[in-house]
Amino acid sequence: MARTLCATCKTARALIIRPKNHQKLCKACFIAVFEAEIHHTITTTSLFSPGDRIAIGASGGKDSTVLASVLKTLNERYNYGLNLILLSIDEGIKGYRDDSLETVKRNAVQYDMPLKIVGYDELYGWTMDQVVEVIGKKGNCTYCGVFRRQALDRGAKMLGIKHVVTGHNADDVAETILMNLLRGDLPRLARSTSIVTGDSTSDVRRSKPLKYAYEKEIVLYAHHKKLDYFTTECLYSPEAFRGSARSLIKNLERVRPSAILDVVRSGEDMAKLVPEEVTGISQCKSQKVSLSSADGEEEGSGGCGNTNGRDSGGEMADMEKKLQLDEEASSREVDVTSLASTADGQNHDRIASKSVGRKRDTSRKLVKQTLGTCKRCGYMSSQDICKACTLLEGLNKNRPKMEIVIDVEDEESSTLRRRMEGVTLAAG
Amino acid sequence: MTETHPKPEMASENTIPILVEFTGGLEMLFSDxxxxxxxxxxxxxxxxxVNIGWLVKHLCDKVMKDSRKEMFVLDDxxxxxxxxxxxxxDWELEGEASYALQPNDNILFVSTLHGG
Known part of the structure; x- marks a missing residue:
């Protein structure tokens, strides 16, 4: 079979075909454009300021390893002036984290970054192994996820760091958008699309610099750069719902690779249609002026265009065309919303009528969500009592009974466990 | 490195030696x-x-001991x-499943599905 040459340098053999635009690139040009696009995302969203101390949520897996590697590269190449630190969470799952934490320790040496490991036991008084003892293998991912998100905040706070970056990629964001769409959870859908959560008033901000990076390209970047990462399947069964959303995304990608970024963009556009009083998100935006304007810009260039990334100049005519269309579409959407709210009942296309109908429903049903702090633990939360504290309350209530039962009779404990699972789920 | 075939390096007119690698969590399905x-x-x-399509079936039928075939192959x-x-x-550049195996080819399967 004839070798295809790289579309950029036209000399080396193409090894990569980019999912979002089918561009065929050689290894060196792929690595350059991948890094240039992350740089573009960072600069167009004004994600960092010189002198910032940034904690990288590091699991030793592909996403966070690539994030650490790229941030180190870009920080040096473009003089971001960032102080980067690896922050790892030990969930307390025997046999699961041991190897991945070893990977993070190696990464700390490879990237010359300080490393801080925080355990669930010291943060919450519970390891995940103990949580599973109580609630069973089903549904424990909820606990793990809620605890982990706060663990990063708490770990960062412990280090006096106000900004945590995570390795969430475009596939993750698309998956979350679909899940929230399928659940009808528009407030969360809106929040999950933004690149940064929290603002200058919150203790710790979180952001996703790889938000527009395909998982496939992250894996290929790690492969071609020969990065040291670790893969493991959580010993406790994967969350079924997320699993099916993931399969859906991967199947869509096979049929039409651009679908993943398209879902991300659709999510961003839908987020804009969600009324402010429901999302609580506009509050952050108005407080953080620089960010909200960056958001506006981002929607046009999407972190994937080449307005800033000279390295990628001229390669992405298709993408740019698409982005222009996106921009036009998004301006149309704004018109539709304003029209819909003033002249209700006329000029409705499907989107507009849906959004209006939804607006009524949600604002009646949903308690106004504003980003505040948990009354119990003081960490960022949209509710009075944060999810972690609610879950912990349930766990702590169940603990004494359960420990006795588990010690005595295994069979009985499993039925009890199942019953407990129902109880805690209802409480959550 | 495990030699899973009795005559790994033997290349004759009738056989082709290849190196198959599994990463990203897939190695778990192939005896680690x-x-x-x-x-x-x-x-x-x-x-x-023989092409990669043939190889994938061969891996499933003969090499993989794990019963969870669907973690590797779905709908053929x-x-x-x-x-x-x-x-x-990327095999998409090489004709995907129809790529005819050549002696000493390195075929790498990487899962992006597993977490870290």
């Missing part, structure tokens, strides 16, 4: 071994040169989310 040196017949039952295709690289090139 990342590298498998195989010697495959140069022609399939119908006399056509490599499961979406698993990348296939032929000598470091």
């Amino acid at each position: 071994e990342r590298k498998h040196r195989l010697s495959v017949p140069s022609k399939d039952d119908e006399g056509n040169p 295709h490599v499961r979406p989310g698993i990348l296939v690289l032929v000598n470091d090139a």
